[in-house]
Amino acid sequence: MQAFEYFQPKTVREAVQALHKHPKAMVLAGGTDLLVRMKDRVNRPPAVVDVKRLPRSDDLSYAGKTGLHIGAAVSMRQVELSSVAQSRFGAIAQGATFVGSIQIRNRATVIGNVCNAAPSADTAPGLIVHDAKVQIAGPKGRRTMTVEDFMKGPGKNDLKRGEFVLGIQVPAPKPRTGSAYVRHTPREAMDIAVVGVGASVTLSPKGICTAAGICLGAVAPVPLRATKAESILVGQKLTPGKIAQAALVASDEARPITDVRATAGFRREMVRVLTERMIKAASRAATPTRSRRAA
Amino acid sequence: MTHDIELTVNGVAHSVSVEPRKTLLSVLRDQLHMTGTKEGCSTGDCGACTVILDGKTVTSCLVLGVEADGSDVTTIEGIATCEELHPVQEAIVEKGGVQCGFCTAGIIVSSVALLNENPKPTPDQIRRGLAGNLCRCTGYTKVIEAVTDAAKKIKKPARRKVSKRK
Ligand SMILES: Cc1cc2nc3c(=O)[nH]c(=O)nc-3n(C[C@H](O)[C@H](O)[C@H](O)COP(=O)(O)OP(=O)(O)OC[C@H]3O[C@@H](n4cnc5c(N)ncnc54)[C@H](O)[C@@H]3O)c2cc1C
Ligand code: FES
Ligand code: FES
Numbered sequence: 001m002q003a004f005e006y007f008q009p010k011t012v013r014e015a016v017q018a019l020h021k022h023p024k025a026m027v028l029a030g031g032t033d034l035l036v037r038m039k040d041r042v043n044r045p046p047a048v049v050d051v052k053r054l055p056r057s058d059d060l061s062y063a064g065k066t067g068l069h070i071g072a073a074v075s076m077r078q079v080e081l082s083s084v085a086q087s088r089f090g091a092i093a094q095g096a097t098f099v100g101s102i103q104i105r106n107r108a109t110v111i112g113n114v115c116n117a118a119p120s121a122d123t124a125p126g127l128i129v130h131d132a133k134v135q136i137a138g139p140k141g142r143r144t145m146t147v148e149d150f151m152k153g154p155g156k157n158d159l160k161r162g163e164f165v166l167g168i169q170v171p172a173p174k175p176r177t178g179s180a181y182v183r184h185t186p187r188e189a190m191d192i193a194v195v196g197v198g199a200s201v202t203l204s205p206k207g208i209c210t211a212a213g214i215c216l217g218a219v220a221p222v223p224l225r226a227t228k229a230e231s232i233l234v235g236q237k238l239t240p241g242k243i244a245q246a247a248l249v250a251s252d253e254a255r256p257i258t259d260v261r262a263t264a265g266f267r268r269e270m271v272r273v274l275t276e277r278m279i280k281a282a283s284r285a286a287t288p289t290r291s292r293r294a295a
Numbered sequence: 296m297t298h299d300i301e302l303t304v305n306g307v308a309h310s311v312s313v314e315p316r317k318t319l320l321s322v323l324r325d326q327l328h329m330t331g332t333k334e335g336c337s338t339g340d341c342g343a344c345t346v347i348l349d350g351k352t353v354t355s356c357l358v359l360g361v362e363a364d365g366s367d368v369t370t371i372e373g374i375a376t377c378e379e380l381h382p383v384q385e386a387i388v389e390k391g392g393v394q395c396g397f398c399t400a401g402i403i404v405s406s407v408a409l410l411n412e413n414p415k416p417t418p419d420q421i422r423r424g425l426a427g428n429l430c431r432c433t434g435y436t437k438v439i440e441a442v443t444d445a446a447k448k449i450k451k452p453a454r455r456k457v458s459k460r461k
Contacts, residue, residue, distance in 0.1 A: 001316040002316065003314065003315070003316050004315055004316060005296065005315065006298065006315035006359070006361050008361070028359075028362075030357075031357050031358065031359065031362075032339055032357055035318075035357050035359070036338050036339065036357070038316075039337060039338070048315065050361075050362060052362070077351070100339070100427060101342065101354075101426045101427020101428075102352055102405070102408075102409075102424060102426075102427060103339070103342060103345055103352045103353050103354045103405070103427045104339055104354065104357075104427060106348075106351040106352060106353050107353050107354075107357060107358065188426070189423065189426035189427075190340065190426055190427060
């Protein structure tokens with residue numbers, strides 16, 4: 001690794017100043033993407049700003065009104081083990097659990113995953129189907145935007161000079177909402193998603209789908225929301241036929257490429273299979289346990 | 296510019312002057328001369344460099360030394376006592392869970408941490424817990440057997456004592 005200056009700001013203001021003063025500085029969270037790239041000399045930042053010791057940066061908390069807050073230092077492992085993430089934000093917790101190994105999950109942050117903006121980022125589909133927003137701090141103050149808009153292309157996010165991500169806020173899901181995420185990889189662990197699919201559904205007391213989210217990973221330059229497939233589900237009872245129809249439409253919406261991991265055709269077919277499974281898993285999770293037992 | 300950091304390694308406090316670009320792995324091996332922790336891939340994939348940082352296993356090749364300022368680190372050198380091996384180490388020897396030995400330090404550190412969190416893991420939980428520790432020699436079967444065996448060996452009375460103290 002090339003030499004660089006290391007900053008460990010204790011306040012948001014110090015962090016913004018450090019980033020503003022060193023235009024080519026890079027933010028360091030868990031380092032599981034950044035340090036690998038610095039070793040390879042793909043990135044050669046003259047300065048590195050570590051955001052892990054900012055106040056509340058390791059905060060992972062839930063409140064009924066505001067939802068789930070994920071600080072800039074919150075690790076994949078924290079989310080994986082969080083009972084509130086598992087029960088209310090299944091797709092996000094499951095995405096975090098797929099990442100690397102325990103050692104990697106102890107370091108890798110959710111926010112680093114989003115900032116890194118890989119199309120295969122395992123927490124992105126879950127965050128996007130839950131309408132998560134990034135909170136950005138910068139020289140001009142704070143702003144927020146959806147994770148969906150924030151991730152702009154492979155390795156590209158919406159941050160401007162001097163800005164960094166302070167936290168992610170995920171709205172509290174409506175009652176009878178469930179979500180799930182799965183990825184396909186040739187190996188069970190330590191692999192990158194060939195296809196990843198996150199889904200969420202909200203059901204009315206009578207079992208009609210009132211809202212649906214489907215997000216596809218690794219089949220477009222960014223995690224891709226399958227909006228046409230979503231609209232097929234809304235207002236409907238989630239019968240196997242409807243779910244299969246939505247899954248087929250989702251596979252049409254995907255824009256996969258052929259690369260070393262898989263052909264475009266294989267990816268498209270996997271989108272269909274996994275979307276079907278994830279809508280089913282999400283609606284199971286959305287169904288209150290009592291009626292599930294009775295059924 | 297170097298940074299002066301303080302860290303505790305296996306219970307011993309150290310003050311070291313580190314360059315920001317030096318990894319924790321390099322600080323341990325090259326500055327503190329504790330060479331039990333190995334460097335395999337240097338990219339987080341193989342787990343040979345696994346250490347316990349503030350209670351959590353990490354790949355020390357992907358942690359900067361400066362990031363470990365104020366931290367508590369356990370390396371493979373801190374697993375056995377002067378008198379006896381840790382049950383995981385004993386079991387690895389007995390079951391033949393070691394061949395060339397390059398992965399072994401990492402495998403033992405990960406296994407010890409795994410058993411601390413989950414004293415009675417299933418073989419599947421052991422496999423998932425060790426997913427980040429690659430081994431080119433053993434084929435893993437003997438390693439899984441050893442960790443299963445170690446879980447049985449770790450004496451129950453000792454753990455009961457700990458929980459009573461709460
Ligand atoms: C062995 C291994 C296995 C992996 N497996 C997976 C996997 O299965 N699935 C997966 O999705 N990923 C995987 N990854 C990639 C990586 O672990 C994740 O993308 C991780 O979430 C990145 O988070 P981090 O905290 O380590 O980010 P860092 O490496 O610290 O940062 C990543 C990027 O985001 C920027 N950044 C970080 N935090 C902020 C912030 N708060 N504000 C602004 N910019 C910021 C950095 O400047 C950098 O460009 C793996 C990596 C390794 C080494
Ligand atoms: S040397 Fe650190 S994981 Fe391989
Ligand atoms: S014993 Fe040789 S790599 Fe594991």
